[in-house]
Every structure is written in C-alpha cells, then in structure tokens.
Amino acid sequence: MEFQTIDKLQKKALKKSSTDFTRLGFALFFMIGVLTFTFLSNGGISNNMFLAVAALIGAYMAMNIGANDVANNVGPAVGSKAMTMATAIIIAAIFEASGALIAGGEVVKTIKNGIIDISAFGGNPDQFIWAMMAALLAAALWLNFATMMKAPVSTTHSIVGAVMGAGIAAAGFNIVNWGTMSEIVASWIISPVLGGVVAAAFLYAIKKSIIFKKDKVEAAKKYVPIFVSLMALAFVTYIILKGMKQIWSKTIELLNILPLVSLEVTKKPSFATAFIIALIFAVFVYFFIKKRISSNTTTLENTKASVNTLFTIPLIFAAALLSFAHGANDVANAIGPLAAINDAVVNKGVASSASIPLWVMSVGAFGIAIGLTLYGPQLIKTVGSEITELDQIRAFSIAMSASVTVIIASQMGLPVSSTHIAIGGVFGVGFLREWLHIKDENNHTLEEDILAIQDEELTKNAYKSELKTLQEKSDKTQADYVRIVTLYKMIENEKKIIKSTKKSIKKAKKVQYVRRDAIKKIVAAWLITVPVAAILAGILYFTIKGIMI
Numbered sequence: 001m002e003f004q005t006i007d008k009l010q011k012k013a014l015k016k017s018s019t020d021f022t023r024l025g026f027a028l029f030f031m032i033g034v035l036t037f038t039f040l041s042n043g044g045i046s047n048n049m050f051l052a053v054a055a056l057i058g059a060y061m062a063m064n065i066g067a068n069d070v071a072n073n074v075g076p077a078v079g080s081k082a083m084t085m086a087t088a089i090i091i092a093a094i095f096e097a098s099g100a101l102i103a104g105g106e107v108v109k110t111i112k113n114g115i116i117d118i119s120a121f122g123g124n125p126d127q128f129i130w131a132m133m134a135a136l137l138a139a140a141l142w143l144n145f146a147t148m149m150k151a152p153v154s155t156t157h158s159i160v161g162a163v164m165g166a167g168i169a170a171a172g173f174n175i176v177n178w179g180t181m182s183e184i185v186a187s188w189i190i191s192p193v194l195g196g197v198v199a200a201a202f203l204y205a206i207k208k209s210i211i212f213k214k215d216k217v218e219a220a221k222k223y224v225p226i227f228v229s230l231m232a233l234a235f236v237t238y239i240i241l242k243g244m245k246q247i248w249s250k251t252i253e254l255l256n257i258l259p260l261v262s263l264e265v266t267k268k269p270s271f272a273t274a275f276i277i278a279l280i281f282a283v284f285v286y287f288f289i290k291k292r293i294s295s296n297t298t299t300l301e302n303t304k305a306s307v308n309t310l311f312t313i314p315l316i317f318a319a320a321l322l323s324f325a326h327g328a329n330d331v332a333n334a335i336g337p338l339a340a341i342n343d344a345v346v347n348k349g350v351a352s353s354a355s356i357p358l359w360v361m362s363v364g365a366f367g368i369a370i371g372l373t374l375y376g377p378q379l380i381k382t383v384g385s386e387i388t389e390l391d392q393i394r395a396f397s398i399a400m401s402a403s404v405t406v407i408i409a410s411q412m413g414l415p416v417s418s419t420h421i422a423i424g425g426v427f428g429v430g431f432l433r434e435w436l437h438i439k440d441e442n443n444h445t446l447e448e449d450i451l452a453i454q455d456e457e458l459t460k461n462a463y464k465s466e467l468k469t470l471q472e473k474s475d476k477t478q479a480d481y482v483r484i485v486t487l488y489k490m491i492e493n494e495k496k497i498i499k500s501t502k503k504s505i506k507k508a509k510k511v512q513y514v515r516r517d518a519i520k521k522i523v524a525a526w527l528i529t530v531p532v533a534a535i536l537a538g539i540l541y542f543t544i545k546g547i548m549i
Contacts, residue, residue, distance in 0.1 A: 023374040027063060030370050034059040034363055041359070042345075050129055051345045055363060057136045058338035062331075062367020063374070064143035069155045069330070070096060070372045071379035072402075072422035073322035076395035079384020080308075082315040085377055091316070092323045092376075093369035099327025100365035102247065115160055116167035118350050120175040125344040130544045131170045131537075132337040132344075135162035138537035142529065147375060150382045151525035154417040155330060158533050160184060163337065165534025169541040181530075188526055191420030194409065196428030199401035202227075203429050206393050207436075216307050217300045221293050224310050229286035231314055231400055235321050236278035238403040240269050241410065242329045271411060304393075311392040318399035326418065327365065335364040383423065387518045388430030398425035423522060430514030437513070453501050460494035463487050 039052035074088040083091070121128045139155075139162040146153045160181075167175045206227060213219040244251065245268040252265045293310065300306045339356045384390060390398075402422050409416040467487040470480050 026370070027374055030063070030367065031056050031059045034367075037359070045345060047129075047345050050133070051342060054129075054133050054136065054338055054341040055360075057133060057140060058335055058360070058363050059367045061136055061140035061143070061338075062335065062364045063371030064140050064147065065155050065331070065364075066093075066096070066368035066371025066373075067375035068143050068147045068152060068379055069419060070323065070326065070368065070376055071152055071383045072419050073326055074319045075380045075383025076390055076398045076422075076426065077315045077319045077384075078380050079390040080315065080392045080395035082312045082392050082395060083319070085380065087316075088319060088380065089373055089376060091320050093372050095320045095323035096327040096331075096372065097365040097369045099324040099329075100331040100361055100368070102328070115163050115177055115180055116171075116175045117177065120167070120171035121350050123350055125348055125350055126548070127170050127545075128350045129341050129344050130548065131166035131541055132163075132340045134169070134537045134540035134544055135159065135166040136337040136341075138162040138165065138533050138540050141536060142533045146525055146529075147379060149521070149525070150378060150386070151522050152379055152383055152419055152423055153525050153529050154419040156417060157184060157526075157529045159337070161530035161533030162537040164530070165537035166541045168534070169538035184530065187417050187420065190409070191405075191416040192424030192427065192526075194405045194416065195401045195421035195424030196431070198405050198408075198428070199397045199425035200428035200432040202400045203394055203397040203432055206397065210307055211304050211393070216302050216304070220300065220307050220310060221290075224293055224307075225286050225290040227396070228289045228311075228314050229282040231318065231396070231403075232285040233275075233278045233282035234400060234403040234407065235318065236281045237271075237274045237407055239321055239325055240274035240277060241271065242325045242406065244269065244328070271407075308392040311396045315392055315395055315399060318396070318403075322399065322402060327368065330418070331361070331364040331368060335360055338363070382518075383426065386515065387423075387426050387522075388433065388514045390426075390429070394429045394433075397429055398422065401425035401428070420526065427514060427519065433513040453498055456494050456498045456501070460491055460498070463491045463494065467491070 035052050035056040038055035039048060042048040042051055045051065070092050074083075074092045077083050078085055078088045118128070121131075136159075139158040142158050142162075143153065143155065164176055164181065206223075209223045210216055210219040240248075248269050249265055249267055256265070300310075335356070339360050340351075342357065342360060343351055343355070388394075402418065402425060405421045405425075406416060406418065467484060470476070470484050470487070473480060476484075
C-alpha cells in the first residue's frame with residue numbers, strides 16, 4: 001500500500017514538473033523572440049543591444065502583469081462559477097490585448113504621475129536608460145515574487161516604487177515628487193475601503209430587495225433589470241472615461257462624417273458626455289432584461305440559487321469590459337519605462353513623454369495575454385475562492401464596486417488602485433456575510449442574545465435569593481420543602497439556558513467568512529510593494545552602472 005502511495009506521489013510530481021517546464025519554455029520562447037526581433041529590427045541604431053535587452057525585460061514585465069493583475073478582473077466571475085477558468089482566460093486575454101492595442105494610447109507620460117523630475121538627469125541618456133531598465137526589471141521581479149506567494153498587488157504601485165528607487169539611486173532624494181508619493185500612500189487605505197463599502201452596499205441592496213423576500217421570483221422580475229441597467233450605466237461610463245480617452249477624438253471625427261451629426265472634437269470625453277451615453281445605453285438594457293426575465297419566469301424557482309443564475313451573463317460582460325479597460329488604461333503605464341528607453345536610444349536624449357511604437361505596445365499586449373494563460377490561474381483561484389466564497393450575486397457586487405469606485409474616486413480627485421478596489425470588494429462582501437450570519441432565523445441579533453442572558457441571570461439570582469430565604473427558615477412546612485426542590489430544578493434550568501445562549505454567541509463570533517491569513521498576507525504585500533520595488537530598483541541601478549562603467 002505504501003509503495004502504491006509513493007508511486008502516485010512520484011507520478012503527480014513528474015506531471016507537475018513537466019507542466020512547469022512547458023510553461024517556462026513558452027515564456028522563454030516569447031522573451032527570446034522579443035529580444036531577437038528588437039535587435040534585428042533596430043540594427044542601424046547605436047545602443048540597439050540596450051533596447052533589445054530592455055524589450056526582453058519589458059516582455060517579462062508584461063507576462064507578470066498578466067499573471068498577477070488580470071486576476072482581479074475575472075477572479076470573482078470564476079469563483080462564482082459564472083464561467084470556467086478556460087473561458088475566463090480566453091476572454092481576459094482577448095480583451096486585455098484588444099484594450100492595449102486599440103485604446104492603449106499613442107502618447108503617455110513615461111514617468112508615471114510625475115514620480116521623479118527627469119531634469120535631474122541633466123540630459124544624460126545613459127543614466128536615464130540604466131534607471132528605467134532597473135525600474136522595469138525591479139517591478140517585474142516583485143510581481144513575479146508576489147504571484148508565487150499568491151498575493152495580488154498593484155502593478156502601478158510596483159512600477160511607481162521602482163521608478164522612484166531607480167531615480168533616487170541615480171540622482172538623490174530630491175528627484176522624487178513626495179507629494180505624489182503621499183497620494184499613493186493614501187490610496188493604500190482609500191482604495192480597499194471604498195471598494196469594500198461599495199461592494200457590501202450593493203450586495204446588501206440585492207439581498208434586501210430580492211433574496212430576503214418570500215416571493216423571490218416576483219422580486220427578481222422587478223429589481224434585477226434595475227441592478228443590471230445600473231451595471232450597464234456604471235460600466236459604459238467607466239469604459240468611455242478610462243478605456244476610450246486615447247481614441248476619443250478619432251471616434252468623434254468618424255461620427256462627424258455621418259449626415260446630421262456635428263459634434264465638438266475634444267481630446268478626451270468629459271464625465272457628463274460619458275454619463276449621458278451610458279444612461280441611454282442603460283435604458284435599452286433595462287427594457288431588454290425586463291422583457292427577457294418576464295418571458296423566463298416560468299423556469300425560475302423561488303430559491304436563491306435560481307436568482308443567482310440571472311446574474312451570470314452580466315458577470316461575463318463585466319469580466320470582458322474590466323479586462324478591456326485594464327488593457328487600455330494600465331498597460332501603457334506598465335511599459336512606460338520601455339517606451340522611455342526606446343525614445344532615449346532612438347533620439348539620444350531624455351524626454352518627459354514619448355510615443356509608444358506599435359511594437360512596444362504589442363510586447364505589452366501579447367505579453368499580458370501569455371502571462372495570464374501560463375501563470376494566471378493560481379491568482380484567479382486566490383481572488384475567486386481562497387479569500388471568501390463567492391456566488392454570482394456577490395461577484396456581481398464586486399464587479400459593480402470595481403467600476404463605480406473608480407468613477408467616484410476620479411471625479412473626487414482621490415488616488416485609487418484598481419487592484420486594491422477589487423480585493424477590497426472581495427473583503428467587503430465577505431465581512432457583510434459575517435455580519436449577516438450573526439442574525440438568526442428569527443432576526444435576533446447578538447445584542448439581543450446578550451440582553452437575554454442578563455435577564456436569565458436576574459431570574460436565576462431571584463430563585464437563589466428565594467431558596468436562601470427558605471433554607472434559613474426554622475419552621476419549614478411540607479410546601480416549603482417542595483418549593484426548595486422546585487427552586488433547585490429551576491436554577492439548574494436557568495444555568496442550562498444561559499450556557500446554551502453563551503455557546504450560541506461564541507459560535508456566532510467564531511464564524512469567519514473571510515480568511516484572516518489571506519487578509520494579513522495581501523495587506524502586507526500591499527504595504528511593502530512600493531518600498532521593496534524601490535530598494536530592488538536602486539540595487540539593480542548600481543549593478544547595471546557598475547557593469548557599464
């Protein structure tokens with residue numbers, strides 16, 4: 001029997017090692033392909049080897065983004081079983097790459113949010129190239145480590161910390177914009193708290209309006225179209241603001257070709273414009289969903305599981321739209337250092353912004369898709385099922401939080417992280433479940449149970465007082481003895497009631513729908529992302545400088 005067990009373990013280990021080797025082989029093939037293409041296509045440029053190596057690191061960085069960051073977009077949908085892992089990876093890979101290539105932006109600030117003052121480099125392209133290369137590699141290494149530890153972290157914070165650390169190593173602490181850094185620190189608190197509150201609010205609203213009703217089918221007919229249309233409103237607004245800002249002017253120009261259409265051409269959409277377009281779309285969605293649910297109510301059962309199925313298709317759309325917006329909004333920032341290196345090598349100078357060539361954007365787009373396919377599933381499982389148990393309604397609430405929170409924060413000028421918002425949403429629905437569990441089927445709260453214990457204690461003490469009086473009585477009658485026996489029984493009964501209630505309270509307090517060890521690990525990873533990436537980038541900068549001098 002032991003030999004059979006050992007044989008099974010050996011076969012399992014060999015299968016896992018074979019899979020790991022295959023994934024590593026595909027990753028290396030992509031990275032070497034990028035290195036070779038960049039070197040051969042830029043043969044006439046001096047320092048083209050620097051650019052080729054930077055492209056190699058950029059490909060590595062992009063794959064790590066795919067392995068870590070994209071899990072937030074599809075993890076809740078997979079965890080709720082709205083879609084399979086394979087379907088999620090295919091959808092996310094297609095829409096991430098599409099977002100990057102279609103709406104990723106022609107020009108971005110290569111130094112994210114003005115983290116460092118590039119004038120401190122004194123126009124020296126070599127030091128600038130070394131710093132950006134160190135930043136890119138440091139951010140990629142940290143993301144790789146975080147993925148191995150199953151900790152979803154912010155890609156933006158990783159690259160920001162790395163750029164800051166490389167900049168300090170190259171030109172000292174004065175190069176850093178500390179005001180911007182303080183905003184990033186603030187986002188560590190703002191993002192997850194806002195995300196958690198919004199997700200919990202939506203989940204409670206759905207439970208209150210549908211799940212807690214006796215006739216769930218009738219409630220679903222009334223409220224599901226409202227919730228799905230609100231989702232459409234939020235997501236279309238989110239996509240227009242975050243995913244179409246780079247192609248907005250061209251889109252308006254194309255629309256103006258149509259007869260009777262004359263729109264003002266602007267560089268990016270305003271919130272009012274995005275909201276009006278989204279509102280029109282949401283109205284169509286409302287009537288479509290209302291008609292669809294009304295025609296299918298005969299197949300619905302009066303159960304929570306049946307109502308859950310109504311949120312499956314909206315969740316699939318949410319995963320796709322979140323992936324598109326992430327590809328459009330975050331990929332350019334992540335490969336910004338590569339674009340900066342390309343600009344410095346080609347133009348032999350240092351600029352605050354640089355065009356992102358198609359090949360650089362392609363490295364980011366396809367790298368993310370490959371990284372997601374090869375190494376994304378473990379983080380998708382972590383986000384979808386290893387923090388708290390999710391169903392379609394909970395996952396829907398998290399998806400709503402991801403879009404609504406970004407819109408609210410951007411309009412209020414608050415710094416937020418999409419990763420922290422999504423994970424905060426997962427925490428929010430988990431903690432709401434714990435809070436709701438404290439209530440029993442009769443809607444008795446923990447506080448009411450505590451008051452009940454106090455009442456039972458008072459009753460028990462009254463019995464004890466009466467018992468003491470009877471026991472001290474010198475001329476006891478037959479009735480007194482009967483009463484004494486009765487009082488003993490009543491006191492014992494009160495003790496049992498108190499013990500049972502205390503046990504119930506203790507059990508309620510022990511119920512944890514959110515894994516505390518997951519919270520500690522993820523929050524710890526968030527807090528150290530910027531400083532670890534900065535320290536690593538500084539070390540790598542001095543290493544590269546030592547090799548080159």
